[in-house]
Amino acid sequence: MTAEFGNGAASAFSAHAARALDHCERAEAPQMLLDAIGSVVPYAFAMSVVYHRDGPPDHVVDTFTGRAAKQAMQLYLEGTYILNPVYNAYLAGLRAGVHRLRELAPDNYFSSDHYRQFKVRRQDDEELGYLTHGWPAGMEEVVIAIELPQGDLGEISLYRQASRGGFAETDCALLQAVEPLVGAVYRRIWQHRPRRARQGGRASPLDHLLEDFGKGKLSPRECEVAHMILKGHSGESIARNLGISITTVKTHRQNLYAKLGLATQQELFSLLIRSLQEKDALLPERR
Incomplete structure (x- = not known):
């Protein structure tokens, strides 16, 4: 741990991370890892998915409460993930690390009205300019990206109310300090989940999302x-x-x-x- 932690936070993180590692084969392990992260950098809510290049993402864990938010998570998994800068950054070769969502979004992101057909709605005060229906509004997002075997990528997203200051630079520094261990524990957890998680998933007809778009007509x-x-x-x-x-x-x-x-x-x-x-x-x- 670094000097930035303080004894209490360091002890809490170590205890939660060790518990997640000891129980990495159990369904509760991802939540244990979120608890470890939250002991260092508290969040309003969090979610984690794993992205693949040959299909839709797998849900790992979320702390959403309420029917609307749970439905929003399902909508994300079924389709709106293809608009997310994290997913598109993954396709472009995103590496492990801590990233603010707004840093991953390209300029002019989501400037047209096509969002209506993706079960999202225009929301100018959101970081991305849109919001999946039912997703909690007014949040700032920080992402921990975790490289996984077979070219997959794990995403742990933490959310805080932007109106309350969101995430400070010191928060990101703390997440960067724990990111290597978080990644190591996450990979151990994922070792016990890939086959089981993928069996129930709906196969996607997309191959890298846009790979076929324009082929045969465009150079x-x-x-x-x-x-x-x-x-x-x-x-x-x-x-x-x-x-x-x-x-x-x-x-x-x-x-x-x-x-x-x-x-x-x-x-x-x-x-x-x-x-x-x-x-x-x-x-x-x-x-």
């Missing part, structure tokens, strides 16, 4: 640009990430719009939604 570079637009990147961000000029980005965007018979970014989002629904990748909006 490889045009597909890259289309995928980044769909993930919320601005022209400047695309140019920066792909190492090309903004003029070249604009040319690729014009060409891919023409090839797909589109005129606007909103039409591009709508085309993605239709393709996902045709593959049964998203459930239709419940009325």
